[in-house]
Amino acid sequence: MCPSKLIVCILLVSVSAESGSESQATQLQVPSTPSRKEPSPADFQFLITGGYRPETNDLVKYAVMLRTGKPKKFFGDNHQCAGVIFSQRAILTAAHCMFYKQQKLKPKQLMVVAGTPKRLVKGVTTQIMESEVVLPHPKYNKNAHKYDIGLILMKKDLSLGAAVATMSLYNKAPVAGVKCSIVGWGTIFQHGPLPDEAINADVEILPDSFCKKLAEWSNVGMLCAHNKDNSDVDSCQGDSGGPLICDNMVTGIVSFGIGCGEPNSAGVYTDVYHFRDWITKNSCPLGTRPAWTLLLLLLLVLLGEPASATS
Numbered sequence: 111m112c113p114s115k116l117i118v119c120i121l122l123v124s125v126s127a128e129s130g131s132e133s134q135a136t137q138l139q140v141p142s143t144p145s146r147k148e149p150s151p152a153d154f155q156f157l158i159t160g161g162y163r164p165e166t167n168d169l170v171k172y173a174v175m176l177r178t179g180k181p182k183k184f185f186g187d188n189h190q191c192a193g194v195i196f197s198q199r200a201i202l203t204a205a206h207c208m209f210y211k212q213q214k215l216k217p218k219q220l221m222v223v224a225g226t227p228k229r230l231v232k233g234v235t236t237q238i239m240e241s242e243v244v245l246p247h248p249k250y251n252k253n254a255h256k257y258d259i260g261l262i263l264m265k266k267d268l269s270l271g272a273a274v275a276t277m278s279l280y281n282k283a284p285v286a287g288v289k290c291s292i293v294g295w296g297t298i299f300q301h302g303p304l305p306d307e308a309i310n311a312d313v314e315i316l317p318d319s320f321c322k323k324l325a326e327w328s329n330v331g332m333l334c335a336h337n338k339d340n341s342d343v344d345s346c347q348g349d350s351g352g353p354l355i356c357d358n359m360v361t362g363i364v365s366f367g368i369g370c371g372e373p374n375s376a377g378v379y380t381d382v383y384h385f386r387d388w389i390t391k392n393s394c395p396l397g398t399r400p401a402w403t404l405l406l407l408l409l410l411v412l413l414g415e416p417a418s419a420t421s
Contacts, residue, residue, distance in 0.1 A: 112394035162310055167227055169293040170308040172277040173352055174201055175223040186230040192294045192352030194360050195276045198267035200393035203351030204363050205246035205260040212252060217241040222264055225273040227308050229295045235273035239264040245392060255326050258365045259380045261392055280361040280383050284333055286317035290356035294349035313337050316376055324378065331384040333362055336376040354379045
């Protein structure tokens with residue numbers, strides 16, 4: 111939990127506060143024979159195909175669209191990635207969504223759009239937020255797929271309501287067989303058009319014994335999932351950074367996969383439970399610290415002791 115604004119204001123009077131593109135998509139490939147050429151990172155595409163539109167979409171309120179620059183012709187034509195609302199100020203997404211042509215995007219280049227199920231329609235519940243901090247995981251390598259997770263801290267708080275809501279992190283290590291859902295505005299088939307309205311799809315977490323057959327797979331901080339009854343169901347281009355939702359909690363972040371809905375394959379997701387400490391630690395707005403740190407500093411100030419920087 112982020113420290114309260116009241117404590118922050120008190121401390122700012124006494125002590126100085128410590129300030130503290132979807133790039134090229136990846137394709138996940140499963141070699142069918144030992145002689146098959148292994149894919150290089152350049153062959154990959156970051157990835158809802160085979161999905162559906164529910165009469166009432168109860169999941170889209172947790173998701174946001176990430177957009178780069180200004181629209182070229184109309185609202186929504188600059189869709190880049192997706193994300194999930196972790197707090198009123200913090201968006202959880204994929205680290206690769208924070209890069210374009212190998213360069214990290216600046217906060218002013220990434221806009222967060224919440225409360226709008228339709229990509230091309232700016233409605234009364236739509237909130238367009240400016241980014242203040244773009245924070246990929248420090249171990250993320252844009253030429254690989256490990257640690258594909260990041261946080262966007264917005265300049266202002268989102269207004270929560272029926273169309274915009276926060277989602278908690280999965281509270282245990284995910285296991286095979288758990289039924290989940292994905293939601294996003296990604297292409298409806300590989301290299302196909304982006305939909306206007308958000309699409310849902312149902313998948314199931316797979317065992318590591320299956321996932322480890324996938325190219326670029328790592329058993330550290332990754333999980334994979336697909337629909338056992340329909341291989342067409344998958345995340346696709348434009349869904350990157352969006353949530354894998356299990357038991358009404360965000361369990362994974364769309365990361366990469368081989369094409370979209372390929373047989374004998376699966377989508378790969380960043381395991382948020384694995385990164386829960388990093389997420390919690392870095393999701394507070396600039397100029398704030400953990401509550402216990404602020405209380406300690408305040409106590410030191412009141413006692414007249416010199417306050418040393420604590421992180």
